[in-house]
Amino acid sequence: MTEVLMWHGDYLFLLMNLTASDFRVRYRNMSLGVLWSLLNPIILMAVLTFIFTRIIPNPRIPNYPVFILCGLVPYNFFTISWTAGTTSILNNGHLVKRVPFPREILPLAAVLSNLIHLLIQVGLLFTLLLAAGKTPNRYWLWLPLIWALEVLFVTGLSLITSALNVFVRDMRYVVESVNMVLFWLVPVFYSFSVVPQAYAGVYEFNPVAALVLAMRNILLEASAPPAMLLWKLALSSTAVLAGGWLVFRNLKPSFYDHL
Amino acid sequence: MTKSSTVIRLEGVSKSFPRHRGHRLLREHVEALLGRAGRERFWALQNVSLEVDYGESVAIVGNNGAGKSTVLGIIAGLAKPDSGSVAVHGRIAPLLELGLGFQPDLTGRENVRVNASLLGLSRKETRTRSERIIDFSGIGDFIEEPLRTYSAGMIMRLGFSVAMHTEPDIILIDEVMAVGDAAFSARCFEKLRTFQANGTALVCVSHSAETVRVLCQKAVLLDHGKLLMTGAVDKVLDAYAGAAVAVSAK
Numbered sequence: 001m002t003e004v005l006m007w008h009g010d011y012l013f014l015l016m017n018l019t020a021s022d023f024r025v026r027y028r029n030m031s032l033g034v035l036w037s038l039l040n041p042i043i044l045m046a047v048l049t050f051i052f053t054r055i056i057p058n059p060r061i062p063n064y065p066v067f068i069l070c071g072l073v074p075y076n077f078f079t080i081s082w083t084a085g086t087t088s089i090l091n092n093g094h095l096v097k098r099v100p101f102p103r104e105i106l107p108l109a110a111v112l113s114n115l116i117h118l119l120i121q122v123g124l125l126f127t128l129l130l131a132a133g134k135t136p137n138r139y140w141l142w143l144p145l146i147w148a149l150e151v152l153f154v155t156g157l158s159l160i161t162s163a164l165n166v167f168v169r170d171m172r173y174v175v176e177s178v179n180m181v182l183f184w185l186v187p188v189f190y191s192f193s194v195v196p197q198a199y200a201g202v203y204e205f206n207p208v209a210a211l212v213l214a215m216r217n218i219l220l221e222a223s224a225p226p227a228m229l230l231w232k233l234a235l236s237s238t239a240v241l242a243g244g245w246l247v248f249r250n251l252k253p254s255f256y257d258h259l
Numbered sequence: 260m261t262k263s264s265t266v267i268r269l270e271g272v273s274k275s276f277p278r279h280r281g282h283r284l285l286r287e288h289v290e291a292l293l294g295r296a297g298r299e300r301f302w303a304l305q306n307v308s309l310e311v312d313y314g315e316s317v318a319i320v321g322n323n324g325a326g327k328s329t330v331l332g333i334i335a336g337l338a339k340p341d342s343g344s345v346a347v348h349g350r351i352a353p354l355l356e357l358g359l360g361f362q363p364d365l366t367g368r369e370n371v372r373v374n375a376s377l378l379g380l381s382r383k384e385t386r387t388r389s390e391r392i393i394d395f396s397g398i399g400d401f402i403e404e405p406l407r408t409y410s411a412g413m414i415m416r417l418g419f420s421v422a423m424h425t426e427p428d429i430i431l432i433d434e435v436m437a438v439g440d441a442a443f444s445a446r447c448f449e450k451l452r453t454f455q456a457n458g459t460a461l462v463c464v465s466h467s468a469e470t471v472r473v474l475c476q477k478a479v480l481l482d483h484g485k486l487l488m489t490g491a492v493d494k495v496l497d498a499y500a501g502a503a504v505a506v507s508a509k
Contacts, residue, residue: 007336008350009379017373021362028364028405098355099377100336256338257276 007100015105015112022084022113037120041072048072048189061191063220066128070219071188073121074211078154079179081114085158086175090165093259103252104245107158111151118147129219139218142225146214146233153207153237159244163251166258187212204232207240264348266429266460267311267334272343274329274484275300303329304484306343311429316461318471318492320499321481327464330481331355331431334462349428349460352378356433358418363407367398367417370406374421388424395450396420397443416443423450430454432463448473468496 027033049065052058061067088106089096096103165171186209187195195203203209210233214225278299304326311317319327332338333345335353360377361370371392375385393402396417398409406414422430430451451474455461465471471478471492478495480488482502488495 007379009376010381013382013385014376017376021365021369021373024369025362025364092360094356095360095377097332097337098335099353099359100351101377101379253339256332 007102009101011102011105014101015109018105018109019112019116022109023116026113034120037117038124041069041076041121041124044072045069052189058190063132066125066132066134067191067216067220068189069125069128070215071186071212073118073125074150074208074215075183075186075188076121077114077118078150078208079182080117081111081154082157082161083172083175083179084110084114085154086161086165086172088158089162089255090169090259093166096255097259103255104159104248107162107248108155111155111158115151125219134219134222137222139222139224142214142218142230146211146225146230149233149237150207150211152241156237156241156244159241159248163248163255166251166255182206182208185209192216204229205236207233207236210236264313265310265346266313266348267309267462268344268346269307269309269330269333270344272304272307272333272340272345273302274304274326274333274338274340275302277301302484304333304340307481307484307486308343309479309486309489311460311462314455314458314460315477316455316463316475318475318478318495319462319464319481320466320471320478320495324483325481326484327481328355328433329484331433331462331464334429335431347429350379350425351429351431352422352425352427353431354419354422354433355431357422358414361406361414361418364405366405367402367409368393371402371417371421374418375425378422378425380425392417392420392424395423395446412440412443419447423447423454427454427459429460429462432461432465434465468500471496 027036030036032039045065045068048068052068053064058064085107088110089103092106095101096106161171161175185203186206187203192200192203192209192213204213210229214229214233217223217225217229278301307326307330309317309330319330321327329338331353332355333340334347335351335355336345336347337353358370358374360373362373365373368389371389372385375389375392376382380388396413396419398413398417401409401413409417451461455474461474463471463474475492478490478492479486480495480499480502488498
C-alpha cells in the first residue's frame with residue numbers, strides 16, 4: 001500500500017513559519033540577539049588571525065583576516081545547518097508522531113533558518129572586503145550560484161542524516177566528528193596552494209572546500225572560479241541532494257514506529 | 260460528498276512495532292540488517308476493521324495499551340499498517356495532542372500561526388481566522404505574551420481553538436477533552452456538536468464514559484490489539500464495564 005499523508009496544507013507557508021520560528025526562538029532571549037551571528041565569526045577570525053600571523057606566521061597570505069573569513073563563513077554555515085538539520089526530525093519527534101505534515105519540511109526549515117545567519121555573515125564579509133580595498137567585480141555574480149549549490153548540498157546531507165538519526169541515534173555525534181575533521185580538511189585557515197598535487201583533485205570534490213576555493217577566487221583574486229571546480233561542485237551537490245531525497249523518502253514511513 | 264458515504268474504512272488492519280528492549284547498540288542494528296535474530300515485534304493491532312460514515316461519531320474504548328491511539332495514528336496516515344487497507348476521505352484534524360509545535364518563547368499569536376500552518380491552513384485562511392481563533396480561546400491580551408507565561412489550561416485552550424478552526428471533515432480526538440475550565444469545556448462540546456451537525460465525522464478515544472456518551476453514537480471495543488465488539492455506544496460501554504468488573508473480581 002502507498003503511504004497517504006492526510007495533509008492538504010500550504011507547503012511554503014509552513015516552511016516559512018517553521019524557518020522563522022527556528023530563527024526567532026534561537027535569539028529572542030539573548031540580550032545581544034542576532035548580533036551573535038556577527039560576533040561568533042569575528043571572534044574566531046580574530047583568534048585564528050592572531051595564531052597564524054603572530055604564533056605560526058604565514059607571510060604568504062595577504063589580508064589574512066579576510067582570507068580566514070572567506071573560509072569561516074561557508075564552514076560555519078555548513079556545520080551549523082548540517083547539525084541542526086540532522087537533529088530536526090528527532091527533536092520534533094512528538095510532532096512527527098501526531099501531525100501528518102510533510103516530514104522533509106523539518107530538515108529543510110533547519111537549513112533555511114541558518115540561511116538568515118549566512119546572509120548576515122556575508123554582509124560582514126563584504127564590509128571587510130570593501131574596507132580592505134577590494135571592489136565588486138562581475139565575478140561576484142557567481143556567488144549566488146555557488147551558495148545555492150552549497151544549500152542543496154547541505155540539504156541533501158541533512159535529509160540523509162536526519163532520517164538515519166531516527167534509527168541510529170549516534171548520527172548526531174558522527175556529524176559533529178565529521179564537522180571537526182572538516183575544519184582541518186577544508187582550507188579554512190590555510191591556502192589551497194599548499195595542498196600537495198596528489199590530494200588537490202579530491203579536495204575539489206568536497207563541496208565545502210570547493211565553495212571556499214571559489215569564494216577566494218572571486219573575492220580575493222578577482223578572477224572567475226575554474227570551470228572544472230564549478231562542475232565538481234555542481235555534480236557533488238546535486239548527487240547528494242538526489243541521494244538524500246531517495247533515502248529520506250524510503251525511511252520516512254517508518255519514522256512513526258521508531259520515534 | 261454524498262450523505263451516508265463512508266469517510267473512513269479500515270479493513271483487516273494489523274500493525275506491529277519493533278521492540279528495542281532499550282537496546283540500540285550497533286550489534287542490534289547489524290543483526291537487524293542481516294535479518295538474523297528476527298527482531299521481536301509487538302502487535303499493537305491485529306486484523307482490525309472499522310467503518311465511519313459521513314457525520315458519524317465513533318468512540319474507541321479499551322484498556323491502556325489496547326491499541327486505541329494506534330488506530331488514530333493509522334487513520335491520520337501517521338503510521339503505516341503491516342497489512343490491511345486504509346481509505347480516508349476528507350480533511351483530518353488530528354487532535355492527538357493539543358498545542359503541538361508550540362514554542363514557549365514565541366508569543367501566543369506567533370504560535371497560532373505556526374500551529375495553524377502545521378494543521379494545514381493556508382496563509383490566507385490563517386490570516387482570516389486568527390482573530391476568531393484567539394477570540395474562541397479566550398486568551399485576551401495575553402496573546403501578545405510569550406507562551407511560557409501561560410498556564411497549562413491556557414495553552415490547551417489555544418491549541419484546541421486552532422484545531423477547531425481548521426474546518427475538518429474528520430476530527431480525531433485522543434483524550435484531549437479535559438480542556439480548560441467548565442465554561443471553556445462547554446464551548447468545546449458545543450463547537451463539536453456544530454461540526455457533527457454539519458456532517459463532520461468524529462473518532463474519539465476517551466476513558467471518560469460521560470464524554471463518550473455525549474459525543475458518540477457508535478463505539479468499538481479494543482483489547483490487546485483485537486476488535487472485540489462494535490455497536491451502539493451504550494452497549495459497548497456496558498460490555499467494557501462488565502469486562503472490567505470481571506477482571507477485578509478475579
